[in-house]
Amino acid sequence: MAVTMNDVARAAGVSLKTVSNVLNNYEFIRPATRQKVLDAIAELGYEANLTARSLRSGKSRMLGLVVSDLSVPYYAELASKLMTAAAARDYRVVVEQSAATRTSELTALQGSLSQLTDGLLFTPLVLDADAVAAARRGTKPLVMLGEHIDDPRFDQVTMKNVGAAKAMTAHLLAGGRRRIAVIGASPGDRAGSPGLRLTGYREALAEAGLDFDPALIVPAEWRRDGGASAVARLLKGGQPFDAVFGLNDALALGAMHELLLRGVRVPEGAAVAGFDDIDEARFSSPSLTTVAPGMNEIAERSVQLLIDRIEGSEKAAFGVHVEAEFELRIRASAPAGGVSQLPQTGTSTASAAEGKVDP
Amino acid sequence: MAVTMNDVARAAGVSLKTVSNVLNNYEFIRPATRQKVLDAIAELGYEANLTARSLRSGKSRMLGLVVSDLSVPYYAELASKLMTAAAARDYRVVVEQSAATRTSELTALQGSLSQLTDGLLFTPLVLDADAVAAARRGTKPLVMLGEHIDDPRFDQVTMKNVGAAKAMTAHLLAGGRRRIAVIGASPGDRAGSPGLRLTGYREALAEAGLDFDPALIVPAEWRRDGGASAVARLLKGGQPFDAVFGLNDALALGAMHELLLRGVRVPEGAAVAGFDDIDEARFSSPSLTTVAPGMNEIAERSVQLLIDRIEGSEKAAFGVHVEAEFELRIRASAPAGGVSQLPQTGTSTASAAEGKVDP
DNA sequence: CCCGCATTCTGCAACGATGTAGCTGAGAGG
DNA sequence: CCTCTCAGCTACATCGTTGCAGAATGCGGG
Numbered sequence A, B: 001m002a003v004t005m006n007d008v009a010r011a012a013g014v015s016l017k018t019v020s021n022v023l024n025n026y027e028f029i030r031p032a033t034r035q036k037v038l039d040a041i042a043e044l045g046y047e048a049n050l051t052a053r054s055l056r057s058g059k060s061r062m063l064g065l066v067v068s069d070l071s072v073p074y075y076a077e078l079a080s081k082l083m084t085a086a087a088a089r090d091y092r093v094v095v096e097q098s099a100a101t102r103t104s105e106l107t108a109l110q111g112s113l114s115q116l117t118d119g120l121l122f123t124p125l126v127l128d129a130d131a132v133a134a135a136r137r138g139t140k141p142l143v144m145l146g147e148h149i150d151d152p153r154f155d156q157v158t159m160k161n162v163g164a165a166k167a168m169t170a171h172l173l174a175g176g177r178r179r180i181a182v183i184g185a186s187p188g189d190r191a192g193s194p195g196l197r198l199t200g201y202r203e204a205l206a207e208a209g210l211d212f213d214p215a216l217i218v219p220a221e222w223r224r225d226g227g228a229s230a231v232a233r234l235l236k237g238g239q240p241f242d243a244v245f246g247l248n249d250a251l252a253l254g255a256m257h258e259l260l261l262r263g264v265r266v267p268e269g270a271a272v273a274g275f276d277d278i279d280e281a282r283f284s285s286p287s288l289t290t291v292a293p294g295m296n297e298i299a300e301r302s303v304q305l306l307i308d309r310i311e312g313s314e315k316a317a318f319g320v321h322v323e324a325e326f327e328l329r330i331r332a333s334a335p336a337g338g339v340s341q342l343p344q345t346g347t348s349t350a351s352a353a354e355g356k357v358d359p
Numbered sequence C: 001c002c003c004g005c006a007t008t009c010t011g012c013a014a015c016g017a018t019g020t021a022g023c024t025g026a027g028a029g030g
Numbered sequence D: 001c002c003t004c005t006c007a008g009c010t011a012c013a014t015c016g017t018t019g020c021a022g023a024a025t026g027c028g029g030g
Helices: A005-012 A016-023 A031-044 A050-057 A073-088 A102-110 A112-116 A129-135 A161-174 A192-207 A224-237 A249-261 A279-283 A295-311 B005-012 B016-023 B031-044 B050-057 B073-088 B102-110 B112-116 B129-135 B161-174 B192-207 B224-237 B249-261 B279-283 B295-311
Strands: A062-067 A092-097 A119-122 A142-145 A155-159 A180-183 A243-246 A271-273 A290-292 A321-324 A327-329 B062-067 B092-097 B119-122 B142-145 B155-159 B180-183 B243-246 B271-273 B290-292 B321-324 B327-329
Touching: A005 A016, A005 A031, A016 A031, A050 B050, A050 B112, A062 A073, A062 A102, A062 A112, A062 A295, A073 A092, A073 A249, A073 A279, A073 A295, A073 B073, A073 B092, A092 A112, A092 B073, A092 B092, A092 B112, A102 A112, A102 A119, A102 A129, A112 B050, A112 B092, A119 A295, A142 A295, A155 A161, A155 A295, A161 A180, A161 A192, A161 A243, A161 A271, A161 A290, A161 A327, A180 A192, A180 A224, A180 A249, A224 A243, A224 A249, A224 B279, A243 A249, A249 A271, A249 A279, A249 B279, A279 B224, A279 B249, A295 A321, B005 B016, B005 B031, B016 B031, B062 B073, B062 B102, B062 B112, B062 B295, B073 B092, B073 B249, B073 B279, B073 B295, B092 B112, B102 B112, B102 B119, B102 B129, B119 B295, B142 B295, B155 B161, B155 B295, B161 B180, B161 B192, B161 B243, B161 B271, B161 B290, B161 B327, B180 B192, B180 B224, B180 B249, B224 B243, B224 B249, B243 B249, B249 B271, B249 B279, B295 B321
Parallel strands: A062 A092, A062 A119, A119 A142, A142 A155, A155 A321, A180 A243, A243 A271, B062 B092, B062 B119, B119 B142, B142 B155, B155 B321, B180 B243, B243 B271
Antiparallel strands: A290 A327, B290 B327
């Protein structure tokens, strides 16, 4: 059916192996021979059979990506950028959804995804470091994304959670906010994305000489509805607050939705800040102040690191850890400047506040 | 390195081919033999080499999905559901981003994605039917998603664009709106998603005995910023309007953002409606009235149709066309009931309006 | 008692590429 | 003039599986 190397070899009057050598840029081939082969390839429209190549060579030039749910905007944007980064290096990305369950995270690490690909980009949500290490014994390269696991055994690309959360909290404090509710963590969290971001929050409070109030820390599923119901609980609890820091944008957007619904103005009644800078954050009403965690850098670095491992050019015996740089995106939901400077009347997205929006 | 069929055969004391037969559920194998083989498989932890299987059998149990950009929420949600539907049938989905350019759509149709997979789910944005037909001559099954192409040669799964847009327009009319701006189409569009949805709009106007005013039709890129700038132009143009119908949710959300920014209340000043029912629509402020186009049905049906073609169980010589059922999701941005019933004061998401939100 | 057929299993070739080894001829060196 | 080296090519085995052909066994029917 399809054109094979054999057909090309016959057409060019050389051996099959010479065609292979041309395709693999083998050094010692006379220019004339190379040209004959290339002409035959062009004439017949030959394309290498990737499956056969993969069987023989043991490499597929495919990377696996494991995320819990591709419809979550953060993961969708990450996947998109990872695919672009991989494509630029002539690799393809195959995505698998783990639904954040233990069994499917394990299947992703050990099952057919792992077999089909040359290495994995893995966003663990439930497995711990030992479970991953056990599951991956003697298998292909693995780069961890996110911070659920932080272990020197693994290569890892992450964001500056503590620093970014601290900077965002400092921004809210600089705006005159004194009772900043945090949505998406438990007061005792120290590790993982919730714990690290909460740590940054605590550090900023401490530097400002403010006490940490556990009553302001509201656990929630990291989804829009989680943010909404957390705000509902917060309001019902009667704790006063003047700002809400959603530990990701979905939480923050859900929280903002609920605040507005209940007549709390944003940012006049309560400022709202998020984390991730998903595209949606620029276009919410009011637009969302958030942390841009350097997703481009994360995508580029993690793909590069994984490919370096696959191709053997990264030789570090220990896990390489990369932290991407972050930036604050100050928008209308928590503008710069003190509370007193905010307009006390007008619609919720008054132009004085919106004027601070970044481009 | 890895355990092969040969190892299993030796351990079970049968021929390699018998192991293959067991794995492929060949009929004539004694239960005792089958059990021996299964025991050996379990003991050695054998897993079939998918690459070798794929080379030999010509099937990979992978489906290709081509979308322009996976970070667009609609495509991300679609991809997620398609993956789930495929996984339930023991197929995997490989996504490729086409960036909506002619060359990359062609590469997706003919290049390595097509070679690696057993069939393609394709969302064309620039290629026309003839170009696709030419590119796919004599290749693997292809199912079209979306309505950019509508051609009897192709299998296609789509949504009820005309009917849904008509129903949504009728809903806005029933709410007392009389000058409904449409964002994301040109007045003359007849085909493709913009044209079909615009047709539905015109039909609803006609049934209500209203004239079609081309000045209310504003072209825009189908993104949030496109919706925002379209509203800016609309307002600058001075055309009065009392509702905005964004032809997808991104447009509608961008439009709503811009309206609120400029002090137009939603829905009091202008109702806003969208199309797609992405997750975000439920949590915008105010929540977005939109069309749920039956994405679950689209995902299930298109995966099933493609697999039926691959496995030969769908034999129709002509293209099979499937239309998913839609539903209106009436939320706060364009609630049910007449304009006069809306509260004339209070915050933009007054509870009277929000009370109509579906669960 | 033998034939025919269903059942159960085996062996070989093949899918389309790459790795390894080896062959050939030309030029360098003695 | 003979050996040695190495560029440039060919031949064969191999990756791990499945398709095809066929061998061996048992059983029922004529």
